[in-house]
Amino acid sequence: MIQVSSLQLRDDLLSMLVAGHETTGSVLTWTIYLLSKDPVALRKAQDEVDRVLQGRLPRYEDVKELKYLMRCINESMRLYPHPPVLIRRALVDDVLPGNYKVKTGQDIMISVYNIHRSPEVWDRADEFIPERFDLEGPIPNESNTDFRFIPFSGGPRKCVGDQFALLEAIVALAIVIQKVDIQLVADQKISMTTGATIHTTNRYKL
Numbered sequence: 001m002i003q004v005s006s007l008q009l010r011d012d013l014l015s016m017l018v019a020g021h022e023t024t025g026s027v028l029t030w031t032i033y034l035l036s037k038d039p040v041a042l043r044k045a046q047d048e049v050d051r052v053l054q055g056r057l058p059r060y061e062d063v064k065e066l067k068y069l070m071r072c073i074n075e076s077m078r079l080y081p082h083p084p085v086l087i088r089r090a091l092v093d094d095v096l097p098g099n100y101k102v103k104t105g106q107d108i109m110i111s112v113y114n115i116h117r118s119p120e121v122w123d124r125a126d127e128f129i130p131e132r133f134d135l136e137g138p139i140p141n142e143s144n145t146d147f148r149f150i151p152f153s154g155g156p157r158k159c160v161g162d163q164f165a166l167l168e169a170i171v172a173l174a175i176v177i178q179k180v181d182i183q184l185v186a187d188q189k190i191s192m193t194t195g196a197t198i199h200t201t202n203r204y205k206l
Ligand code: HEM
Pocket: 015, 016, 017, 019, 020, 021, 023, 024, 027, 081, 082, 083, 086, 087, 151, 152, 153, 154, 156, 157, 158, 159, 160, 161, 162, 164, 165, 166
């Protein structure tokens, strides 16, 4: 049996709250932004929500039927990954692919943002194309995309809340687009500020 102290439990709950709050919020921010700029994709997502939900609130079993909406979220996380950069510290001297030599203790920055937008591994890399992920295929992750798509990182320290986050995001988004049409207020300068997540520098108006 594993003994967990109250302090450990409190700290773990706090980590989950912090790790899961701003990240999911940022995913929703950018997905709504991308849909507001693409009326065809928004209509398609709304039609799916109307067809699957028939005007009611989403249930757990509905989520797997909201395939297009899930792809909108996946594509939003490709274009705006949170955090945009991962950091790892080498435990031993190593040589990485590309003949990059790494010394013990050296920090390595992995730009998820650049991988996700690299024309070497993505067609029309900077465009929002939810259909690029097969609707009938599995939900894209690091393993089934050969690590081209790593929004939740990979390996033993990958996000522990990935399934919960996707569930939370799709439920919130389905309820929003079920009830409202989204349009961006014209002539706004919308820019990014990066930190633990990518957020809008001065918000945006819908
Ligand atoms: C869309 C929302 C989310 C995104 C984009 C996201 C992304 C990530 C990423 C990229 C990592 C790995 C960081 C690294 O390798 O350095 C991570 C770790 C983690 N995430 Fe998430 N996350 C999200 C939601 C959540 C939620 C909802 C929870 C908890 C319920 C959560 C809990 C954690 C924890 C505890 C870790 C640390 C895991 C470890 O170090 O072993 N995350 N997350």
